[in-house]
Amino acid sequence: MSADLEHIRQVMREADCLYNEAEVEAAIAKVGAHISEQLHDKNPVVFCVMNGGLIFAGKLLTHLQFPLEASYLHATRYRNQTSGGELFWKAKPEVSFIDRDVLIVDDILDEGHTLSAIIEFCKHAGARSVYTAVLIDKDHDRKASPDLKANFVGLPCVDRYIFGYGMDYKGYWRNANGIFAVKGM
Structure with missing residues (x-):
């Protein structure tokens, strides 16, 4: 076993659970209800931001009981690192946006770049x-713009390095069934 994999396992063993699975699932259902109230008659295109938004989007879609088109896009600043760099497009959307209402679904609003x-x-x-x-929605004063706010938010979070439910630690633990904070980060 590589030292890196042992480190990844240790991160999970030592992590603090901020939200357990039941709390996250309840938040997703609540977000789904709010979106359904506001967008049920809009015929939106729902874009999952890969890879982080994958789990949230998949679970959220089952709570949206109205016609919509689902697609994805892949833009990242992290590229398996723990701090962001330049925006990098891995896959741009293939569905037309022209005169459409669009819902972007992502894992986290951190700085928001x-x-x-x-x-x-x-x-x-x-x-x-x-x-x-x-x-x-991570709670801090480093947002890209003071006006940047998500229309629909599942849970607030302290300013720590978190993973689980799509968010990763160095490419790992997107599959964790809760929201966890890395010890010391």
Whole structure:
């Protein structure tokens, strides 16, 4: 076994559970209800931001009981690191945004650089309106813009390095069934 894999296992053993599975699932259901109230008659395109938004989007979609188109896009600043860099497009959306209402689903609103760039991309591509849903909204004063807020938020979170439910630690633990904070980070 490699030392790196042992480190990854140790991170999970020592992590603090901030939200357990039941708490996260309840938050996803609540977000789904709010989205359904506001977007049920809009025929939105729902874009999952890969890879982080995968689990949240998949679970959220089952709570949206109205017609929608689902797709994905892949933009990242992290590239398996613990701090962000330049925005990197791995896969741009293939569905037209022109005169459509768009819902962007992502794992976390941290500083918001990635989400801001995706919102601007959608607007420039002709979206009628752009909504955002995030599982976690991290509480700090480092947002890309003081005006940047998600339309739909599952849970608030302290300013720590977190993983689980799609969020990763160095590419691992997206599959963790809760929201965990790395010890000391």
